[in-house]
Amino acid sequence: MWLPSRLEAQLKRDAGISHYDYFTLMQLWKAPQHTLRMSELAAASDMTLSHLSRVITRLEKQDLVRRLPDPGDGRSTLAELTTDGLALFEQAAPGHxxxxxxxxxxxxxxxxxxxxxxxxxxxxxxxxxxxxxxxx
Structure with a gap:
């Protein structure tokens, strides 16, 4: 088993999330107010907007992240870490x-x-x- 597979297995076992989910939560955790524009989050996560959108949709269904309109730019969408998302990330990070x-x-x-x-x-x-x- 290769390193990415082992890390993925650990995250699934301990937190019920994928490595992409974890990395997305980490980027939001590091951001001011735990919020980033989707385009900034995609760049920070090295994902296409399409891939990030699928990850965010999965995290939204678990109430870990929410999308909000950007009050400073009506064309942009923000991703925000929820209280549950913050708790899950802080629970998962030490084990990871x-x-x-x-x-x-x-x-x-x-x-x-x-x-x-x-x-x-x-x-x-x-x-x-x-x-x-x-x-x-």
Whole structure:
């Protein structure tokens, strides 16, 4: 079983949500007033608006998220974390973080962890900037 499958299984088992659900809840949890425009949430979650809309619909059915009209822009829709969504995220996060640590970091020596962290920082920075490393 690969890492994404194990993380998905842990979230389903412990919180009844998918990894996409968790990541969406996390982005809203981090946002001011736990609210983001759908377009901002899609960008932060690296999802298309269509995919995000399906995720939000699923979360709305569980009363974890609600859609609201954007008072500052009538063309936009906001996604807001509900009280139940906040509680579920805060209940799910420690177990999820623990599972990531167990599956990845607990298997590495301290020096390997530093190298891994350095490498991941470079990968994330390159992905954020859209840069590609030259082919060798």
């Amino acid at each position: 973080v623990s599972e990531v640590r167990r599956l990845i970091f607990d298997n590495l020596e301290p020096e390997e962890q530093r190298h891994f962290s350095d490498a991941m920082s470079k990968i994330v920075a390159a992905m954020d900037s859209g840069e590609r490393r030259p082919q060798r």
